[in-house]
Each structure stands twice: as structure tokens, then as C-alpha cells.
Amino acid sequence: MSYRAAVAAYRKKTPNSRRLHAESARLHVNGVHHNIRHFDPYPFVTRSARAQRITDVDANAYTDYWMGHWSLILGHRPTRVKSAIESQLGRGWMHGTVSEPSIRLSQEIAKSVRAAQKIRYVSSGTEAVMYAARIARTYTKKKTVVKVDGGWHGYASDLLKTVNWPFGSESRGVPNEKNIVSIPYNDLGGALDILQKVQKDLACIVVEPLLGGGGCIPAEQDYLRGLEEFASKSGALFILDEIVTGFRFRYGCMYPMMRLDPDIVTLGKIIGGGMPIGAMCGRSEVMGVADTSRFSKSERSYVGGGTFSANPASMSAGLATLQTIKSQKALYPRLERLGGEARNSLERAFDGRVTATGAGSLFMPHFVRNMDGVTSPADASRCDTGLLSRFHFEMIARDGIFFLPGKLGAVSAAHTRADIGRLTEAAERFSSTLGARA
Numbered sequence: 001m002s003y004r005a006a007v008a009a010y011r012k013k014t015p016n017s018r019r020l021h022a023e024s025a026r027l028h029v030n031g032v033h034h035n036i037r038h039f040d041p042y043p044f045v046t047r048s049a050r051a052q053r054i055t056d057v058d059a060n061a062y063t064d065y066w067m068g069h070w071s072l073i074l075g076h077r078p079t080r081v082k083s084a085i086e087s088q089l090g091r092g093w094m095h096g097t098v099s100e101p102s103i104r105l106s107q108e109i110a111k112s113v114r115a116a117q118k119i120r121y122v123s124s125g126t127e128a129v130m131y132a133a134r135i136a137r138t139y140t141k142k143k144t145v146v147k148v149d150g151g152w153h154g155y156a157s158d159l160l161k162t163v164n165w166p167f168g169s170e171s172r173g174v175p176n177e178k179n180i181v182s183i184p185y186n187d188l189g190g191a192l193d194i195l196q197k198v199q200k201d202l203a204c205i206v207v208e209p210l211l212g213g214g215g216c217i218p219a220e221q222d223y224l225r226g227l228e229e230f231a232s233k234s235g236a237l238f239i240l241d242e243i244v245t246g247f248r249f250r251y252g253c254m255y256p257m258m259r260l261d262p263d264i265v266t267l268g269k270i271i272g273g274g275m276p277i278g279a280m281c282g283r284s285e286v287m288g289v290a291d292t293s294r295f296s297k298s299e300r301s302y303v304g305g306g307t308f309s310a311n312p313a314s315m316s317a318g319l320a321t322l323q324t325i326k327s328q329k330a331l332y333p334r335l336e337r338l339g340g341e342a343r344n345s346l347e348r349a350f351d352g353r354v355t356a357t358g359a360g361s362l363f364m365p366h367f368v369r370n371m372d373g374v375t376s377p378a379d380a381s382r383c384d385t386g387l388l389s390r391f392h393f394e395m396i397a398r399d400g401i402f403f404l405p406g407k408l409g410a411v412s413a414a415h416t417r418a419d420i421g422r423l424t425e426a427a428e429r430f431s432s433t434l435g436a437r438a
């Protein structure tokens with residue numbers, strides 16, 4: 001199927017989405033509320049979702065590998081999480097006061113995340129990382145925040161730089177961009193060269209242990225340990241952004257697998273069970289700078305919350321999600337197997353054109369061009385990203401399989417081997433249309 005034929009097939013099967021998208025575009029910037037949710041010619045409009053399926057307003061069903069920005073490790077609407085939300089609804093879903101579910105969720109997180117001596121909930125990952133940077137600046141009395149090329153930490157101005165290739169400014173309207181310094185990913189020598197230049201004013205290094213938005217690329221252990229060591233000897237904080245990776249590969253964070261000891265870990269996505277959430281988890285001493293009972297205005301770090309922080313619906317959904325994960329001993333090994341199968345079968349289907357990156361249940365094919373592997377976002381951006389988006393779109397149009405075009409895929413507890421089989425067949429069909437290898 002050519003791309004034109006795929007667009008025609010998509011238009012034919014999604015007339016209601018097309019009409020609704022036109023209405024949306026009249027009122028909403030780009031017709032969406034998160035830039036990545038747009039894809040050409042228009043994104044389908046969802047009516048409902050259950051388990052591993054998402055259904056649009058034209059009654060087309062898709063096997064979903066986007067899984068709510070990778071937040072739904074148990075699939076859509078898992079029974080226990082749904083019941084927890086329903087029972088919370090019966091007690092009210094917005095109190096604006098302290099609620100018991102927040103205490104229970106924190107106890108569960110603290111048991112499995114050693115860095116979580118103190119926790120503060122917010123309503124998004126963006127806020128969690130933004131406040132973590134503020135805490136670091138307060139604690140160290142320094143200004144420079146270091147991130148990696150290709151690292152995505154949400155839309156907050158403190159980290160909104162060097163997200164997309166070519167790594168530079170991302171947006172107008174970001175003040176004090178000079179205080180954000182970017183280092184290459186998985187290149188310790190290159191990173192240290194830059195770090196040495198900003199060492200005197202270094203407040204923190206913020207990094208994901210596996211780049212999500214940046215191409216589904218795991219960090220090398222020596223790289224992260226080198227960054228942590230540099231932060232520690234510079235009196236700066238080492239902040240791990242585990243918003244994608246927290247509770248994704250094991251019950252807890254990814255960092256103990258790499259023998260790291262971060263000062264602050266940010267969490268989100270899975271710990272909210274599909275409800276809005278973000279969390280800063282950190283050492284008591286570090287998080288203590290936000291304690292308004294101990295510090296005056298001129299000394300403290302003033303961090304939120306906000307109106308909806310720790311709302312009982314998110315807390316109950318998150319707690320039920322963690323309890324469900326904990327009760328399913330076979331979950332992580334099974335997800336790892338399915339993810340591995342997806343990576344292997346995509347590489348096989350594309351016969352050398354594709355390198356599949358990822359770990360556990362996360363996977364992403366890269367259409368490589370004259371290169372050995374994909375170990376950094378710079379490598380990922382040298383791949384044929386247009387072809388990847390076309391592959392993803394053709395699966396939406398023809399095969400009833402949904403990846404947000406160009407983004408990594410996530411297997412959930414609801415996915416089956418048969419789903420991976422259908423994904424493999426779709427990849428083989430697309431591969432057969434590509435012609436002889438260049």
C-alpha cells in the first residue's frame with residue numbers, strides 16, 4: 001500500500017473523526033492538547049478503550065501500543081483500578097485536603113524506592129521535574145541545570161531545550177535558557193568536557209535512565225555512574241527522571257539495577273494508574289529545603305502541588321495499580337518476553353533495515369541508514385524517521401494497530417502473543433512494499 005492509498009483508506013474509515021477534528025481545530029491550537037497527539041491528515045478521535053484495544057468514534061478498533069503516553073501498564077480499564085476509582089468517586093474525587101489514599105500510596109512507593117524518604121505529589125511529570133530543579137537550585141545555591149541532548153522532561157521552562165534534533169532551542173518564550181546546559185547522551189567523555197566548564201555553577205544533572213521520547217534508548221550504566229559521580233564531587237544533585245521507567249521494568253525504579261543512588265527521583269505515569277500525577281521523591285535532607293515550617297521565604301524552595309495535587313482519585317488509582325502489579329508475580333517477566341518478541345520480530349521482518357531499541361516492555365524500531373547501532377538520540381535522528389511514521393500510520397490505516405506515529409511502543413499486561421503476531425505480520429507486509437535494500 002502506498003502512503004497515498006493509506007491516507008485514502010484512513011479517510012474512508014474515519015469520517016466522524018475527521019468531522020470532529022475540524023470542530024476541534026476551530027477551538028484548539030492544532031486541534032489537540034499535547035503537540036505529539038497530532039498526526040496527519042488528522043488524528044482519530046477516541047470513543048472508548050478496554051484492555052489492549054482503543055476504539056474510535058467510527059467504531060474502528062486498534063490494538064493500542066501508545067497506552068496513554070505509556071502510563072497504562074495494566075492496559076485500559078483494569079478491573080481492580082476501575083473499582084478503586086469508582087469506590088473513591090462514591091466518597092468524592094476532589095477534596096483539596098489531606099487524604100488517606102495519598103499516605104497509602106506513598107507508603108507503597110517508599111517501600112520500593114529507597115530514594116523516596118520524602119515525597120511531594122503534583123499533577124504532572126512536567127511539574128515534578130520543574131520543582132526538582134528548583135529544589136536543586138535552592139539546595140546548592142547554584143543556577144545551572146544540566147540535561148542531555150534528546151532528554152524530555154515535559155514543557156517546563158527550566159528544562160525545555162535540546163529535545164529534538166538538531167539539539168538547540170525548542171521554543172520562544174523560555175527565559176534564562178542560558179542556565180540550561182546540554183550534554184551528549186551515552187558519551188561520558190563528551191559529557192564531562194562540558195560539565196567541567198559549568199562545574200562551579202552546577203545545581204543538578206537531570207537524566208532519564210532510558211530515553212523515552214528521545215528514541216527508547218537505554219543509558220549505559222558507566223555513563224550514568226560517571227554523571228552521578230561528577231554531580232556528587234561538584235556538590236550538585238543527581239536527579240533521575242523515572243517518569244517513564246518507574247515501575248515499568250520491576251516493582252520500583254530502574255536505578256538500583258544500575259547501582260545508582262540519586263538525590264531526587266521523579267515519578268509519574270504508572271504510579272497514577274492513568275490519572276494525572278507526578279511525584280518528587282528525594283532524600284529528606286534535600287527535600288527539606290521545601291519545608292515552609294523550617295525555612296523563611298528567603299531560604300526555602302517554594303514548591304507545589306496545586307489545586308489537584310494528591311487528589312484522591314489519582315491516589316486511589318495509583319495505589320490500586322501498584323497493588324495489582326505486586327500481586328502478579330509473573331507480570332514483569334511476561335512483559336519482558338513480549339517486549340523482546342516485539343523487538344526481535346520487527347528486526348526480522350525488516351531484514352536488517354531496522355534496529356529495535358528498548359528494554360522490557362518498551363520497544364521502538366529505527367530504520368537505520370549506514371550505521372551500526374542506535375545508542376543515542378543523535379543516532380536515532382540520523383535514522384529514517386519519516387519512514388517510521390509512515391509505517392506507524394499505515395498500521396493505523398490498514399491493520400488496526402495504533403502507535404503514535406514516530407513514538408515508541410509499550411506492551412501492557414493486556415497484550416498477548418497473538419497481538420505481537422499481528423504486529424509482526426503488519427511489519428512483514430510493510431517491509432515487502434519497501435523494495436530492495438538500498
Ligand SMILES: Cc1ncc(COP(=O)(O)O)c(C=O)c1O
Nearest residue numbers: 124125126152153154212243244
Ligand atoms: C521522562 C519524562 N519526564 C517528564 C515527562 C512529563 O510528564 P507529563 O507529560 O506528565 O507532564 C515525560 C512525559 O512523557 C517524560 O517522558
